[in-house]
Amino acid sequence: MTFIVTPSQMRAIDQDTIQNDVDRGFYYMGCAAKALFEEVHHLCGIHGWRHITIFCGTGNNGGDGVYLAWLLRRAGYAVLPLCLGTVRTAEGAAAVRLYEKTYGKIDILSHTEDLSQLPPTDVYIEALLGTGAVGPVRGRVAPCVAHMNRSNRPVIAVDSPAGVDAATAEVYPGALQASWTLSLGFPRVGHYFTDTSVLGRCICRVLPYPKEIVQRHGDSVYLLDENRVTAAIPRRQDRGSKYDHGVLFSFTGSPGMTGAAVLSARAAFRSGCGMVYAALPEDSFSAMTFGCMETVCIPRVLPVTTWKNEEPLATALRRSTARLVGCGLSRDPRIAEEIRTFCSLYPTQLVLDADGLTAFAGHDELLRQLDTPILTPHAGEWQRLFGPLPPYGTEWISRVSHVAQSYGCVLVLKGMPTLIGAPTGEVFLSTYGNSALATAGTGDVLAGCIAAFRAQGCNSLNAALAGVALHGRGAELFADEQGEHALRASDLPSYIGRAIHHTLSGTSDPASPLP
Numbered sequence: 001m002t003f004i005v006t007p008s009q010m011r012a013i014d015q016d017t018i019q020n021d022v023d024r025g026f027y028y029m030g031c032a033a034k035a036l037f038e039e040v041h042h043l044c045g046i047h048g049w050r051h052i053t054i055f056c057g058t059g060n061n062g063g064d065g066v067y068l069a070w071l072l073r074r075a076g077y078a079v080l081p082l083c084l085g086t087v088r089t090a091e092g093a094a095a096v097r098l099y100e101k102t103y104g105k106i107d108i109l110s111h112t113e114d115l116s117q118l119p120p121t122d123v124y125i126e127a128l129l130g131t132g133a134v135g136p137v138r139g140r141v142a143p144c145v146a147h148m149n150r151s152n153r154p155v156i157a158v159d160s161p162a163g164v165d166a167a168t169a170e171v172y173p174g175a176l177q178a179s180w181t182l183s184l185g186f187p188r189v190g191h192y193f194t195d196t197s198v199l200g201r202c203i204c205r206v207l208p209y210p211k212e213i214v215q216r217h218g219d220s221v222y223l224l225d226e227n228r229v230t231a232a233i234p235r236r237q238d239r240g241s242k243y244d245h246g247v248l249f250s251f252t253g254s255p256g257m258t259g260a261a262v263l264s265a266r267a268a269f270r271s272g273c274g275m276v277y278a279a280l281p282e283d284s285f286s287a288m289t290f291g292c293m294e295t296v297c298i299p300r301v302l303p304v305t306t307w308k309n310e311e312p313l314a315t316a317l318r319r320s321t322a323r324l325v326g327c328g329l330s331r332d333p334r335i336a337e338e339i340r341t342f343c344s345l346y347p348t349q350l351v352l353d354a355d356g357l358t359a360f361a362g363h364d365e366l367l368r369q370l371d372t373p374i375l376t377p378h379a380g381e382w383q384r385l386f387g388p389l390p391p392y393g394t395e396w397i398s399r400v401s402h403v404a405q406s407y408g409c410v411l412v413l414k415g416m417p418t419l420i421g422a423p424t425g426e427v428f429l430s431t432y433g434n435s436a437l438a439t440a441g442t443g444d445v446l447a448g449c450i451a452a453f454r455a456q457g458c459n460s461l462n463a464a465l466a467g468v469a470l471h472g473r474g475a476e477l478f479a480d481e482q483g484e485h486a487l488r489a490s491d492l493p494s495y496i497g498r499a500i501h502h503t504l505s506g507t508s509d510p511a512s513p514l515p
Helices: 007-018 022-047 060-074 090-103 141-149 189-193 211-217 226-232 258-270 282-291 304-309 313-319 333-345 364-368 379-386 393-407 442-455 460-482 489-505
Strands: 051-056 078-083 123-127 155-158 180-185 201-206 221-223 247-252 275-280 296-299 322-326 350-352 410-413 418-421 427-430
Touching: 007 022, 007 180, 007 211, 022 060, 022 090, 022 123, 022 155, 022 180, 022 201, 051 060, 060 078, 060 090, 060 123, 060 155, 123 141, 189 393, 226 460, 226 489, 247 258, 247 313, 247 442, 258 275, 258 282, 258 442, 258 489, 275 282, 275 313, 282 296, 296 313, 304 313, 304 333, 322 333, 322 442, 333 364, 350 442, 364 393, 393 410, 393 418, 393 427, 410 460, 418 460, 427 460, 442 460, 442 489, 460 489
Parallel strands: 051 078, 051 123, 123 155, 155 180, 180 201, 221 427, 247 275, 247 322, 275 296, 322 350
Antiparallel strands: 410 418, 418 427
16 A cells, blocks of 8 residues: 655655665666656657756755756756756765766756746756655745746656645645646655645655555555455355345435435446345335336335334345444434434444435434444535534544544545545545536435445455545546547446456456546
8 A cells, every 4th residue: 555645754664764874875876867758758758859958956855856857868868957056965965976077067947047037948857855854935946846837848847846835735836837746755645735836746756765654653644546346346146146146225315306326226236236126205106216217215214123023124224234323314403313313223334425414413422333434525515513623624634543443444535635534543545536527416425335335245344445436437547539528427336346346357448546
């Protein structure tokens, strides 16, 4: 699994690994520069670039830039490295000596340099500050960034664009507008919450830091990747019946909101669930039958305290291996009371979404009594349950971790990225999906997908991880065919089925490390 770190954690990992050993530091700078070279060389091949200008700062980020310049010159590119001053770090100075021994002195930009007189270039590379700098670009960095921003040429940022806080995702005035960001070591948490108009396409290259050092300094925050998703998907039984592939009891829908129940049921079937029982008002049966004819509709007779003796509800509940609650149930206070009662009577294998979550607002003690439920709030539902979210998206990670531990739940905070918190305190960050998911009903589809995996025997965490990733991957597959504007939630379940097939057969593209 790939760790996600803050800039300060990355510095600690770097320092603990190198331990003031210049040779070791230069080795890791070489690893970084070679990774940069591979990515830049690949982009040059795609776009036909031959002339490259690299702005280098005076720290290790600048050293990376100088080392990269040496590798690019050696590969035959026309490279102009420009330094803001003498590189101060020992590793960076070694990179300068390597370059100058082979190709001569590196130009040092003067305070009065007219950057408009620089020779034409195909692409700029910004290696001025890296992830450690915080605040607006200033001093000698500012005119370099301004020049790149107005150049109308593509710009590649090394580690992080100047003027972007890689810890909080704050974008300061005058920040570089990168076309690509090449992040080195481990992904920086702030990049997942930074607008792509500033960050561009972000690619992370993981470097070979010792695992024990990474674990010592990193939090338990991970990128949700293809390997983890593949391992989480339940496998089919060759001789299994529908009851062997998961039976979902769906306590969803209400007059005017039956569509939510339909969408979740369709998603459950497309995610491999063998059977779905839906407890619905009888006047919703026709809508469910039309929208998902495979679903077994059961009259929803209230109160829920009678269900253990009321057929066919009792049989459906006895057979069920997971229970989905919410998805269009309504916020009627009487229904909210029935939801809380139902969850108290059947506290295991629960997935709570939408109105199923809102019913527990102000009832923390009841929510804590449930057995590892899966909660799937968006930001508004989160605030009703757990209070305001912090101002920075990067701070949401610690809040998700805290709440998941405190409530003993698996918590799916929906968004871009989506955060999945485990009762152990681990947090997984998913970049699967796209703007196509920003349409009514896709949350119901996600709930049905997660509930299906829970019904098929996944533990709560694996069900959430697989559901989030495949739901997002389904949207990506749709967009590959029709773009991101046209998706309706009812389109999505069939693409989830395709996403499962592609993932298990190894034909899907790996999730990109960063948006």
